[in-house]
Amino acid sequence: MEAVDLAHLLRRTEYVAKPARMSALATATRVQAVDSVLAVSPTPVALPTYIDHDISGEGYQQWVFAVQWWLDRMVDSPTPMQERMTFFWHGHFCSSWDKVNSARAMMAQNKLFRDQAFGNFRTLTKAMAVQPAMLWYLDNVENVKSSPNQNFARELLELFTLGVGNYTEDDVTAAARAWTGHGIDGTTENYVFRPTQHDNDPKTFMGVTRNFDGPALVDFLLGENATTKLIACKFLTRKLWLYFAHGTPSSVLIDELAQVLFDNDMEILPWVRAMLLHDEFYTDTAKQGMVRSPVEYVVALMFQTGYRGAQLNPQWYVEGMGQVPFAPPNVAGWKHNGYWTNSSLFGARADFARGITWRMRQKDANAVAEGRTPEQAVDFVAAMFGLDLSATSRQALLDYCAVQRVNQPWIGWWESTNLLTMAMMTPEMHLA
Amino acid sequence: MLDPDISTHDALRLLTVPDHDPLRMGRRRFLQLLGAGAAAGVVGGQLGGIGDVWAGTPVGPTDGIVVLIGLFGGLDGLNMVVPFTDANYYAQHGSLAIPAAQVLPLTGQLGLNPRLPYLKTLYDRGEVAIVQGVGYADPDLSHFTSMATWMQGHAAGGTPTSGWVGRWLDGFASDELLRAVSVGQGLPLHLVGEARRGMSVPQWGMAFGDGSDEHELWMYDAMRDFASASAGRGAWHDIVAGTVKSVIDVGQEVAPVFARPLPDNSLAQKLTVAARLINADLGLRVVDTGHDGFDTHANQPTELNELLTDLDAALRLFFTTLDDRFRSRVTVMTYSEFGRTSWSNDSAGTDHGTSNNHFVIGAGVKGGFYGAQPSLAGLRRWDRMPFGVDFRSMYSTVIDGWLGGGSSTVLGANYPTLGFFKQAPGVGTVGGSPPAAALGDWVGITPARLYDSRRAPRLLPLGAGTSAEVQALGVGGVPASGVTAVALNVTAVNGTGPSSFSVWPAGGAKPDVANVTLGLNAAVAGLVTVPVGAGGRIEVTNDLGAANCIVDVVGYFRTAAANRLQSITPFRALDTRNGTGGRLGALGPQGQYAVMVRGVGGVPANADSVVVNVTAVAPSANGHLTVWPSGQARPGTSTLNFTPGVTVPNLAFAKVGSDGRIAVFNVAGNTHVVIDVLGYFAGNATGRFMPLTPARLLDTTPDTVAPLGPASTTAIVARGVGGVPPTGVAAVALSVSARNPSAATHLTLWPSGQAKPNASNLNPRKGVDASNMAITRLGPDGKVNLYNLAGTIDVVVDVVGWFTS
Numbered sequence A: 001m002e003a004v005d006l007a008h009l010l011r012r013t014e015y016v017a018k019p020a021r022m023s024a025l026a027t028a029t030r031v032q033a034v035d036s037v038l039a040v041s042p043t044p045v046a047l048p049t050y051i052d053h054d055i056s057g058e059g060y061q062q063w064v065f066a067v068q069w070w071l072d073r074m075v076d077s078p079t080p081m082q083e084r085m086t087f088f089w090h091g092h093f094c095s096s097w098d099k100v101n102s103a104r105a106m107m108a109q110n111k112l113f114r115d116q117a118f119g120n121f122r123t124l125t126k127a128m129a130v131q132p133a134m135l136w137y138l139d140n141v142e143n144v145k146s147s148p149n150q151n152f153a154r155e156l157l158e159l160f161t162l163g164v165g166n167y168t169e170d171d172v173t174a175a176a177r178a179w180t181g182h183g184i185d186g187t188t189e190n191y192v193f194r195p196t197q198h199d200n201d202p203k204t205f206m207g208v209t210r211n212f213d214g215p216a217l218v219d220f221l222l223g224e225n226a227t228t229k230l231i232a233c234k235f236l237t238r239k240l241w242l243y244f245a246h247g248t249p250s251s252v253l254i255d256e257l258a259q260v261l262f263d264n265d266m267e268i269l270p271w272v273r274a275m276l277l278h279d280e281f282y283t284d285t286a287k288q289g290m291v292r293s294p295v296e297y298v299v300a301l302m303f304q305t306g307y308r309g310a311q312l313n314p315q316w317y318v319e320g321m322g323q324v325p326f327a328p329p330n331v332a333g334w335k336h337n338g339y340w341t342n343s344s345l346f347g348a349r350a351d352f353a354r355g356i357t358w359r360m361r362q363k364d365a366n367a368v369a370e371g372r373t374p375e376q377a378v379d380f381v382a383a384m385f386g387l388d389l390s391a392t393s394r395q396a397l398l399d400y401c402a403v404q405r406v407n408q409p410w411i412g413w414w415e416s417t418n419l420l421t422m423a424m425m426t427p428e429m430h431l432a
Numbered sequence B: 001m002l003d004p005d006i007s008t009h010d011a012l013r014l015l016t017v018p019d020h021d022p023l024r025m026g027r028r029r030f031l032q033l034l035g036a037g038a039a040a041g042v043v044g045g046q047l048g049g050i051g052d053v054w055a056g057t058p059v060g061p062t063d064g065i066v067v068l069i070g071l072f073g074g075l076d077g078l079n080m081v082v083p084f085t086d087a088n089y090y091a092q093h094g095s096l097a098i099p100a101a102q103v104l105p106l107t108g109q110l111g112l113n114p115r116l117p118y119l120k121t122l123y124d125r126g127e128v129a130i131v132q133g134v135g136y137a138d139p140d141l142s143h144f145t146s147m148a149t150w151m152q153g154h155a156a157g158g159t160p161t162s163g164w165v166g167r168w169l170d171g172f173a174s175d176e177l178l179r180a181v182s183v184g185q186g187l188p189l190h191l192v193g194e195a196r197r198g199m200s201v202p203q204w205g206m207a208f209g210d211g212s213d214e215h216e217l218w219m220y221d222a223m224r225d226f227a228s229a230s231a232g233r234g235a236w237h238d239i240v241a242g243t244v245k246s247v248i249d250v251g252q253e254v255a256p257v258f259a260r261p262l263p264d265n266s267l268a269q270k271l272t273v274a275a276r277l278i279n280a281d282l283g284l285r286v287v288d289t290g291h292d293g294f295d296t297h298a299n300q301p302t303e304l305n306e307l308l309t310d311l312d313a314a315l316r317l318f319f320t321t322l323d324d325r326f327r328s329r330v331t332v333m334t335y336s337e338f339g340r341t342s343w344s345n346d347s348a349g350t351d352h353g354t355s356n357n358h359f360v361i362g363a364g365v366k367g368g369f370y371g372a373q374p375s376l377a378g379l380r381r382w383d384r385m386p387f388g389v390d391f392r393s394m395y396s397t398v399i400d401g402w403l404g405g406g407s408s409t410v411l412g413a414n415y416p417t418l419g420f421f422k423q424a425p426g427v428g429t430v431g432g433s434p435p436a437a438a439l440g441d442w443v444g445i446t447p448a449r450l451y452d453s454r455r456a457p458r459l460l461p462l463g464a465g466t467s468a469e470v471q472a473l474g475v476g477g478v479p480a481s482g483v484t485a486v487a488l489n490v491t492a493v494n495g496t497g498p499s500s501f502s503v504w505p506a507g508g509a510k511p512d513v514a515n516v517t518l519g520l521n522a523a524v525a526g527l528v529t530v531p532v533g534a535g536g537r538i539e540v541t542n543d544l545g546a547a548n549c550i551v552d553v554v555g556y557f558r559t560a561a562a563n564r565l566q567s568i569t570p571f572r573a574l575d576t577r578n579g580t581g582g583r584l585g586a587l588g589p590q591g592q593y594a595v596m597v598r599g600v601g602g603v604p605a606n607a608d609s610v611v612v613n614v615t616a617v618a619p620s621a622n623g624h625l626t627v628w629p630s631g632q633a634r635p636g637t638s639t640l641n642f643t644p645g646v647t648v649p650n651l652a653f654a655k656v657g658s659d660g661r662i663a664v665f666n667v668a669g670n671t672h673v674v675i676d677v678l679g680y681f682a683g684n685a686t687g688r689f690m691p692l693t694p695a696r697l698l699d700t701t702p703d704t705v706a707p708l709g710p711a712s713t714t715a716i717v718a719r720g721v722g723g724v725p726p727t728g729v730a731a732v733a734l735s736v737s738a739r740n741p742s743a744a745t746h747l748t749l750w751p752s753g754q755a756k757p758n759a760s761n762l763n764p765r766k767g768v769d770a771s772n773m774a775i776t777r778l779g780p781d782g783k784v785n786l787y788n789l790a791g792t793i794d795v796v797v798d799v800v801g802w803f804t805s
Helices: A003-014 A019-024 A030-037 A059-076 A080-092 A103-115 A121-129 A132-137 A151-161 A169-178 A214-224 A226-244 A251-263 A268-277 A294-305 A314-321 A343-360 A374-384 A391-407 A413-424 B008-014 B027-034 B087-096 B117-124 B143-152 B164-170 B214-227 B235-258 B266-279 B300-321 B391-402 B407-411
Strands: A182-184 A191-193 A203-205 A208-210 B065-071 B081-083 B110-112 B128-135 B180-183 B199-201 B286-291 B330-335 B356-362 B368-371 B441-452 B466-471 B483-493 B499-505 B516-518 B523-531 B537-542 B546-558 B564-575 B592-596 B609-617 B623-629 B640-642 B648-655 B661-666 B672-682 B689-699 B712-717 B729-739 B747-751 B770-777 B783-788 B794-804
Touching (some): A003 A019, A030 A268, A059 A080, A059 A294, A059 A314, A080 A103, A080 A226, A103 A121, A103 A132, A121 A132, A121 A151, A132 A182, A151 A169, A151 A214, A151 A226, A169 A214, A226 A251, A226 A268, A251 A268, A294 A314, A294 A343, A374 A391, A374 A413, A391 A413, A391 B214, A413 B214, B065 B266, B087 B300, B110 B117, B117 B128, B117 B356, B128 B391, B164 B180, B164 B286, B164 B391, B164 B407, B180 B266, B214 B235, B286 B300, B391 B407, B441 B466, B441 B623, B483 B499, B483 B537, B483 B648, B499 B523, B516 B770, B523 B648, B523 B770, B537 B546, B546 B648, B564 B609, B564 B729, B564 B747, B609 B623, B609 B640, B609 B770, B640 B648, B648 B770, B661 B672, B672 B770, B729 B783, B747 B770
Parallel strands (some): B065 B286, B065 B330, B180 B199, B180 B286
Antiparallel strands (some): A203 A208, B081 B110, B330 B356, B441 B546, B466 B537, B483 B546, B499 B516, B516 B523, B523 B640, B564 B672, B592 B661, B609 B648, B623 B640, B623 B661, B729 B794
């Protein structure tokens, strides 16, 4: 596998092309490299005790801890692809800390997404549907036979499986009735099924009349009914491709990869593997096709600088950048590329880069320009951040050094300082 | 379900969306907040991402601008507009009531809280409408619901999904994205429309890109260049490069809005930023500000006094910061979620009420009273005042009278106008001649030290962006009243790097002028003439670096007749290098010499003070010179500071001793001394000093303007510009800054049409910025000449005052 292809694969699946991974996989074939990326340990990752239960009055601190812990994991995990997929499911089956307001529920959902990141999509859907985080977030807890609430049922069809236009209002009504009675015990705050609040009458869903219960409806939707199952496969494949590869997949490509998910009865691993092995994933369109999301940008800078969450307090900055972990903007989750690129959101990235710069320059450390020619200084700082600079970007940095040196006869404090900030704000640093 | 006793702070937070999160507002959020989750089956309409558009088209000459001031927590309107003849008020408000003797009377029955003297001034000008009895039917007294109701401002009431300003914005064409901003954190509901929304502006400045240090500017230039050419790496690479450039462009565009100093007080800061935003002419029509803390359930007298003092100061700052060209287009309106009870409670406070008093302020406002103060008669402990004016009538009056109309669409019904505008936006001129108090005659005094940051209580240098307030009246021989401006010698010493001091009246807007620039020298002094601000104080700010600051007063201008400046063609009174003035040879350590200035070179025998440029030439050590009236005890002040080998000048106003001499003292080392006399003050002379807000006459620092060349003379127009009138001007006081000198040089200023005198005003070293004040007569064509001896140099010249002829 060519080094540029390997670097691209690692950037997309492991946030950055870490030098250690690049050398370990230097002679690997594409299949070997992809299998290495996907070699996730079957042992579940334990949650830190501070965030696996609710502590009254400390919800905010728990959220801060959870964000820092998760970002640290993205940087340090031996298989970062597991966190990439966990975040993918977080942005797909959205729940928000703001509304759920429970560390225990949000982290249980996070653990589910991680543990089953490469499991079976149908199983995952049924599992997340009965967790308190989702029951609260989409009001299924309120959905009872006497007063059905369609919120969850609608999003199940619209945003989680089929997409707009692939179901009718009657299907939403039927799905809502099927999901009645799935609630939360007021004392234990655990999931509980209340048969008395469940609608046991026959419902007509996708033309089939049956006494559907919620989980059974998911089995029908994503298993028994081949039509809806295939629609869901295409819907999900498109989302997956947009998250990992680029924004303009052809329908032929989507159909091809969707068939993998369909043929493997909704197993996630072979589906993701097929995407990463596909030639289209290694085209220039794909290699140039993604802007790093705020979380990916933060994680990349954390890796390159060696700082961790507790030092950088990224939770202060990610909101300004437009992406708060555990708090998607709404049930539709985040989008890509152009969603992140405006001056308000990038101002927060620059603010973050500047903050890291001050930290790096404490006690005059990282004097990257000291004792170097402009060319050497620019190459040095580019290497620090793993940047393969374009001629345009490199020239901009060289021009800066030139201006600085013309105006000051010595290589001053500012040159090193500003070079660091500029490196973190090069377009190369923002591209995935 | 929302807690009905939710605090104002939390209500505000919940009614505010992070401005950079375009998707969070919407029906869902409000249903969620109000606990109406059962109906929340609808995904809120998604608004587009926030664009990069900061500047729309500039505001038209007849477009009205509205500035909102939210007084959050529920303002006690009865203590703002006091019914000081109503026995019920005194009975019910009890110890909280403002005694009749203290109110600032507006009518025979109503008066302003004594903490609002500036508002009273505006009222007396006929620019304040007071709307009384403002409220609405069936209020529930919760901060959240009440604030939501005010912000929503719609006839329908109920769960709000948008606010009144936002719906007014909805009426704009799609390409006019930015018309309303909120100064502060996040975007409050009233600026969110169904289709469009305002923008939030942080009161402290942008996250990045608004720096002004040259090292930052060089970095910005290079970062812009990421987008100078396509990198050839696909569309997203170039889009990101363009986005980085736009961060810088936006930051630089709005940087002046956040220029330091900004007041510490939150509301004053927001209103300063609001005025600057309007001055920047970005196209804004609505600027929203607010201040929390009016929920005075307890300890009301102390808290309300503080809040109203802040409010009055903030209003003063707003109107003094606002450019005159916008005065006739700006209307300020207050709002608050509710009023307070007429009865005081058991904790020296008042509780949530209903009807309230509000203010509409501006040059287009027809001053007076609207609505009516509800009767307090018969109100029992828990009764609330009835309301007489629906708050939406205030909105309809403003929308139709000041924002171009459409109130019935925006508000969902026709609300009767209150008629508090006397004219349309942009009608009539505001501003004009400077107040009479700016006139002044000169009184020279023996110099006295007013401030020294090296001494207690500060004991610290002034860091970048920090200010010192210095008492200038009633101290050091300056009287406590009758003074319009003081002449100060300001010294920057022991800098950790280049520093730049500005001096201006306390409470006023900081001018964009550096008075004292400290380069690599150990100390630099500069003469500053500055009007005295609030409380008899002046303010000194260091804009960069960190340096200690010393302020000596050398004289003052006063309104009563005294001495006036007579400027003369400069002559050299003392030059110890050649014996001019009777002294040959440098002054040694602790050496002093008194030079005759009366009766020589055109200075008459009755001269009280002389205006001199004192230069230390080739000193051998670090030290300073002190100039003072001969025959008196030498004061502990300094006139200029020097370092070994560096020639340094400074302008000085020196009172002449009874023997007709001024004395000069050298503290350390050996130094030659040159004294050029530029003018004198005398009782029968013409020449009243008229201080000005500094205005720029010359600036060669932009890339598009060539610097001054070697042995070159530049003529500067100094009459009929920058506040200097076209006639009746004898001389101008200029602040001269030299930047980036390529060689050691000196600058000389003199009246055009005359031979260049043998004198210098400024002696910059190669590569070291310098500044000094100069006073010079004008030539017959109203110009002054500026000569540069050697090398190239950028020069900034500001006029800071003028003298009558």
